[in-house]
Amino acid sequence: MKGLAALIRLNKWTLEEKRRALASLQGLRADLVRQGKDLEAEVVREQQQARNDAHGAWAYSEYAKLVIARRAKLARSVVECDKRIDDARDEVASAWRELRKYELAEEREQARLALEAAKIERQELDEIALTQNRLKRAQQQEP
Secondary structure, three states: HHHHHHHHHHHHHHHHHHHHHHHHHHHHHHHHHHHHHHHHHOOOOOOOOHHOOOOHHHHHHHHHHHHHHHHHHHHHHHHHHHHHHHHHHHHHHHHHHHHHHHHHHOOOOOHHHHHHHHHHHHHHHHHHHHHHHHHHHHHHHHO
16 A cells, blocks of 8 residues: 555656646747747838838848748747647656556555455444343343
8 A cells, every 4th residue: 555655646746747848848839839920020020121221122032031941940840849749748648547547546445445444343343232132141041
């Protein structure tokens, strides 16, 4: 029983670590998406500035090439992050199943111990009843 409690504690810790890792990856993905939105807003600002400034229009072509590369890199990063998130979700599910297996084993052990204690209590009560019955018969047989 003591070993089972230690396994449960260890698996709870493992599950929490995996959940934290998943949350970290989800935060990273949200940050990448935010960077993409920020980039798009920056592109709109740069386009407006290029329209208003003749010199800016000449520099915009180089900027556009960099933005295309940065968009592609962000998109690849989001896809990679999604894969890592899927893997992390699988690990969390696996860790949860492992923890649940030990929790169920502990519940079964607790139920077995409760049944055993109830059986012992019944036997003790039966013994008390038999003893009282014998004493009662012995008192009735005495003249």
